[in-house]
Amino acid sequence: MHHYSTITANTLALRLDMQHIWRMVLPEMSYNAPFLSHGLLSVAALHKAHLLPARRDKYLDLAAYHQTRGMEGFCGLFISIDENNWHPAFCFSSTIVIYAFSSAGQTADAMADILQIFVLIRGIRSSLLGAGRNLTQTPFSAWANGIWIVGENDEASYDFDPPLDHSALPLDTFQALRRLFAFYRTNLSDCNREDYEFATLQLRKSAILIVHAGPQAEIGMVMFFPYVISANVMSDIQAKDPCALVLLSYFSVLLSLVEHQFWYVQGWSRRLIEAIDLRLDGNNKFSKVAKWPKTTIARLEKS
Template sequence: MGADNARPEESRSAPLSNLHCDETSPQCQRCVKRQITCSFLDEGPERLSTPSGNILVFDRRITKTLDYPPLPGLDSDPDQLPHGSTPISRPQSGVVAGEEGSLGGKQFDLLDLELIQHYSTRTYMTMSSRLSTHVVWRDTIFAEALRHDFLLHGLMATSALHKATMQPKTSDAYAEYSKVALAHQNAALAGYIPAVSKPTQDNGIALFSVSLLLTVWAFASKRLPEGLNSVKLEFDQGDGSPGITLPLHSPTADFIEIIMILRGIHAVIRETDSWLQGDIEELLRYPRDADLPPHSADVVEAFEVLARAIDDPHLTPLLEHEGSNSTKSLCLEQLERLRTISRCRSVVEWDGHIFSWLIMAPLPFIHCLKQGNPMALALFAHWAAIFQCMDHHWWATGWAYSLVAEVSSLLDPIWGPYLDWPRKQVGLAFQEGATFDGHR
């Protein structure tokens, strides 16, 4: 191409391969030297085949001609922006649910590619502490995302949230990435909500994957993603819940709503279990008893102290007022479950197993939490203190402290001795007087 415009001496002496434009160079120096039209700029969108057979359309003309320089500081560290810097305005995301390019493929802009690259190099490693699951999040789930738009949007939403948490909360970059994350969340839910009611072998893994991402979004945002209420209603069918009587929008009330998402994930697993085979099964593994060490002496003592609360004569009137003997038995049963499951706090690889206490808890106990039963809340405070083992995950940071602080303020001061251990674990100080004060 362009050989007819070359000087005669060059066309005789140069090998034929050298007459083609150099598409590895942003400026195509061969064509510049010959003063010929460069096919690098003339040719249309490049069609890239994926392993799953999809066609991704990547228009090189757009990326080479649009004046959208990279964000400041990204050359040295793609996750960090200089403090106080203003993000460069970039095109709106081109990947929209159901939107097809002129050649039947998806159109990606620079921001989409940035989020995909960040997920594929950084975010996937933060989804779980267990090394054996990293390749599943990086390869298996990403391959499914190339087949299902709603999962691809879900991965980009998670990547954008991850990048947002790396910026100062007062910065423009934080606001920009948060806005992009919300847009991708909405696009993901637009495809997920109708599909989750009719799972199939084809979309089972994708639905399961987005269900896991929902929890990350809720934890990271400290609130429910937009549009998630309709999903939660599907999950809560047959719940018979009396509703939450805790303070509206309090950390504990919001957390219990997130727990309902977690329980909904378990419902999705039940619906798609027969199709969750192969590499994806690694995400369903539970630790063996031999994988978890025994509790340290202080934890053993903490559970023994909590168990005595049931027989504390000072608490008996409160417990009798709040629930029947069956409720007391239920709480003791959940205390024993927590005593066993919480051993995972000592093994980073299995820290995510801590969620199983709430995911698998019987609905009557969840109802006790929603209604503010004091014994259930005291148990929950111990779980929350143990949940601090997840603080190293960007999406879970800070929850343990907030939950223990609030439960301490909700319960009567007479419960103080039974909350000493969880309060010490998260760094709370006791303020003399009639109430608890949640400060470090």
């Protein structure tokens, strides 16, 4: 736990108040929740595997051990989640997401991996943050406040393009998202057009959060996306529908803007865009729309 508390915890967020939760609140809570201790130790082992390539296999094995032990306790608790125990369960679920993103949780199929992560995040949201539960009334309020630096439901604040002069976002980001919105409006039928238009607006919301955050763009500013898209879009992702693949390609651009700050997601945007490009190969209509994400990620990697 020493490595976790002194080093790893501070790599899991950029804002000091969010780091404090990882560094102090979770370890203290884990004293009465052994499964959470295993989750934190698993994350620490993943971090060491990242830092020490020569000993990578050893630490990945250790991470898998602690993840398995933690899951045993978590699953036993999950069937009886209530107001008295959902806090440690929610915290452990955050370690599951980190594990799924890390090399320990990856397979050779990037599309299957991202689907699993999206399903996981949606499940956490519905199971642990349902029933009127809200992070703002918990010791983890900074996790929510640090992401929604522009009010989540303050729709008027998302109506206008913020200036990109001091942002890492490409200068044509909002134009590209408008083109994507127009593509869906023109090419989709009434039954699913609204779902994709809404999803595109959520990508715009993510981009605006990143702009306002400046150099402190938290990963949650991108990863709220899986839990706000519709079940229809999720089904299309599972089916590898070209419309969903194009949407994921634009999501990949936003992920690429934060992944260099968070070791466990590094390389993910490249994995996704390559898998999407392979799937869209030969489909000129959709490949053309996905060209902007592909060229943008390639350019960002070189900068």
